[in-house]
Amino acid sequence: MDIALLILRIVVGLTLAAHGAQKVLGWFGGPRIEGFAKGLGSMGIKPARAWAWVAGLSELAGGLLIALGLLWPAGPLLGIGSMLVAIATVHWSKGFFNSKGGFEFPFVMLGSMLAMGLAGPGLVAIDQLLGFRMPEPLTVLVGLVLVVLGAGSALASRFWRAPAVRPELG
Numbered sequence: 001m002d003i004a005l006l007i008l009r010i011v012v013g014l015t016l017a018a019h020g021a022q023k024v025l026g027w028f029g030g031p032r033i034e035g036f037a038k039g040l041g042s043m044g045i046k047p048a049r050a051w052a053w054v055a056g057l058s059e060l061a062g063g064l065l066i067a068l069g070l071l072w073p074a075g076p077l078l079g080i081g082s083m084l085v086a087i088a089t090v091h092w093s094k095g096f097f098n099s100k101g102g103f104e105f106p107f108v109m110l111g112s113m114l115a116m117g118l119a120g121p122g123l124v125a126i127d128q129l130l131g132f133r134m135p136e137p138l139t140v141l142v143g144l145v146l147v148v149l150g151a152g153s154a155l156a157s158r159f160w161r162a163p164a165v166r167p168e169l170g
Contacts (some may be wrong), residue, residue: 069125
């Protein structure tokens with residue numbers, strides 16, 4: 001089972017990290033942070049540049065943490081938050097299948113990260129070498145609550161409007 005978790009961690013983790021590298025660094029044909037922020041802004045997410053950094057770094061760092069089995073379950077939690085926002089803002093309205101831009105891919109990533117987060121990193125992980133372990137299942141449950149709050153904040157920012165400037169009376 002530990003080798004199976006290692007394979008899953010490497011595949012999912014490096015895929016997630018590559019998506020983050022596209023957004024943050026422009027690698028693999030990605031938009032860099034400026035292009036990603038522009039895309040988020042066009043979807044109404046504000047402040048777009050700040051949320052672009054949060055999402056991009058969540059994917060980049062989260063993916064690397066997953067692949068390495070380090071600081072478990074921080075990596076899966078970071079990835080889950082990013083996938084929740086991606087599904088809600090970009091993919092949900094396009095249906096399920098990836099061929100039409102649907103939520104198939106982020107849904108599979110989300111499910112994989114949730115399962116890994118609950119299962120733990122396995123014995124072939126840096127956390128095991130270091131003897132590091134966060135209390136479970138409390139860490140996962142608290143982390144999921146924080147992820148939902150963070151993703152909810154990103155989604156709620158789409159509806160936030162700055163107060164209108166009112167000229168002084170008299």
